[in-house]
Structures are given as structure tokens and as C-alpha cells.
């Protein structure tokens with residue numbers, strides 16, 4: 001609970017109780033790294049916010065622009081794509097493709113009128129439970145600042 | 154093949170804003186290959202339009218469909234019911250596709266979702282280049298298979314212009330000089346002597362100055 005408490009304290013300071021926005025974040029996690037890291041976080045008792053809904057993907061290179069858009073269309077406040085470290089993709093270049101697609105989608109989101117920072121890609125190895133948790137915490141902070149998905153308004 | 158790219162969402166939205174129900178119609182041929190108007194792009198653009206229209210205070214009701222080929226009535230027919238139940242069509246076909254769909258459904262507004270750019274090829278992953286402007290009278294055989302009409306910035310039939318630097322075109326240094334390519338290619342195939350011929354001015358009668366062109370094959374008509 002320590003980490004959760006930490007960010008809660010940080011984020012909720014100055015806010016009246018019960019008004020803090022709890023974003024829903026879809027996290028596409030690669031089976032070979034981030035998903036395993038999330039697993040490891042569990043074994044190591046490292047907490048990360050419950051705001052993320054993890055979807056396991058065989059490789060981030062499998063992800064399409066349409067998947068990210070659908071997540072937002074269906075109400076996600078943020079989308080996190082977590083792939084292997086650059087150079088460490090199980091399929092050589094899947095994470096590099098994912099990075100390009102994420103960047104393309106960020107531009108498209110701007111055209112649509114949704115803040116591009118709602119979509120982010122991070123890179124972690126299967127051993128990096130702590131960095132994964134930190135990335136998730138940081139994403140939650142970003143989305144809290146941005147507020148709810150404007151499509152829900 | 155025909156190469157195109159998508160228009161930006163605000164531009165498309167501006168055209169659609171007076172309608173409620175839209176059919177986003179993809180084409181499974183050229184524009185699928187150039188990643189502009191196939192099934193995947195239909196899904197992306199439909200999603201983008203749904204979201205953007207909602208943020209603008211009106212929600213477009215969007216149906217998605219991709220047919221095999223938009224420039225052919227036999228396939229366009231397969232979009233008949235979907236076209237019928239929507240107020241307008243956003244075509245992700247090339248310019249020919251958009252027009253073919255509009256002609257087939259005379260009372261339905263049809264809008265273009267793509268900018269059709271050129272006849273070209275996939276050069277490498279994610280890169281397409283123009284190869285032909287459909288001039289109507291092909292001269293490729295005289296130039297080793299490299300088109301001076303489409304690929305030389307000055308369309309010189311007797312080149313190079315004298316401005317090329319190394320193998321770069323003087324008009325834009327990020328383009329190869331077509332004449333350098335022609336020279337190299339003719340050398341490689343042992344036809345350099347072709348360059349001794351001075352080409353007479355090209356006849357543009359078969360090009361587009363007399364309005365749109367028609368080809369009639371009587372042997373295929375009843």
C-alpha cells in the first residue's frame with residue numbers, strides 16, 4: 001500500500017475528500033517484458049495503482065492505431081503501451097514499430113481534439129518491476145492533471 | 154498502382170458536419186496497399202470521426218464498410234444497402250473510386266476522404282514514389298525503362314539539363330536526377346547509343362489537354 005498511499009497523498013493534497021479523479025488507464029503490456037514485469041511486481045510486493053487495466057499482447061508490434069483509438073472511444077482516460085527495451089524486442093523490431101504507431105496516433109489524437117499526452121509508450125525489461133510501477137504512477141499523475149477523457153463529458 | 158494519403162480529420166469533419174449518418178467506404182485495392190483507404194484505415198478514420206464529432210457537439214453515426222474495388226460497378230453494387238441507409242458516403246477510394254461511387258448513387262452526397270497523389274510504387278517500407286503521369290504515349294522503351302516525363306523535374310526528353318549535381322536533381326536535392334538514372338541504365342544494358350538520337354518534341358495529343366480521355370475496345374462490346 002505504501003506507493004499507492006504515497007501518490008494518493010501527493011495528488012489528493014489540497015483536494016476535498018472524495019473529489020480526486022481516479023482515471024481508467026488501459027495498459028497494453030508485451031508478454032515478454034512488461035507483462036512479466038507486472039507479474040514480478042506482484043511477487044516482489046511492489047504496488048502500483050489499480051487505475052490500470054492490463055491487456056497482455058504477444059508483442060507491442062501487434063498493436064494497431066485502431067486499438068488505441070477504440071480504447072479512447074470506449075472511455076479510457078489514458079492508454080499506456082509498455083514494450084521491451086529498445087534493441088531487446090523478442091521479435092526484433094516490434095517495439096520500434098509500436099513507438100511509430102504510438103507517435104502517429106498521438107498526432108491523430110491532436111487532430112481529433114483529444115490531448116496527445118493521454119497516450120504514452122514506455123520501455124521496460126521483464127526484470128524491471130520497479131520501473132514499470134514508477135511508469136504507471138507517472139502515467140496516473142499525468143492523466144489526473146489532464147482530467148477525464150473529454151469524450152465522456 | 155494509385156497512391157493516395159488521408160486528409161486530416163478537421164478537413165473531413167467540416168464536409169460531413171451537415172449530416173448525421175455516414176458510411177465510411179474503403180477500397181480493397183490500390184489504396185489498401187498504400188495504407189490510405191483499406192479496411193484498417195476505415196476503422197481508424199471512423200473512430201477518429203466519431204470522437205471528433207462528439208467533441209464538436211454532434212455525434213456522427215458511422216458505419217464502416219470496405220469493398221474489393223471502388224472503381225468498378227460490380228463491387229460498388231455491394232455497398233448499395235449500406236449507402237441507402239446512410240445520409241452520405243465518405244469514400245476512402247482514389248479519385249476514380251469516389252467518382253464511380255457518386256455516379257452509381259446519384260442522390261447520395263459522396264465526399265473524398267483521401268488526397269489522390271500519383272501513379273507509383275512502394276519503394277521501400279512506408280515510402281511510395283511517383284513513376285508515371287499517364288501521359289498517354291509511353292516513351293519508356295527509349296529511355297531504358299526510366300520515365301523522363303514523370304521523373305525528370307523538367308520533363309526533358311533530351312537531358313540532362315546541366316544542373317544535376319552528382320546524381321541529384323537541381324530542382325530538389327533529395328530527388329535523384331532521372332537523367333543520371335537513364336544514363337546509368339542505358340549503359341548497363343548496352344544501349345548508350347540511344348542517347349545519340351535527339352528526341353523530337355513529344356506529342357501531347359494523347360494526354361489530358363482535350364478533356365478526359367476515353368478508351369474504347371470495340372472487340373469487347375456488343
Ligand code: SF4
Pocket residue numbers: 284285286287288289290291292293300301302303
Ligand atoms: S512515358 Fe508517359 S506513360 Fe510512360 S511511364 Fe512516362 S508518363 Fe507514364
Ligand code: SF4
Pocket residue numbers: 304305306307308309312313314315316317318321322323324329330331332333
Ligand atoms: S537535374 Fe536531372 S532530373 Fe532534375 S531537372 Fe535536370 S535533368 Fe531533370
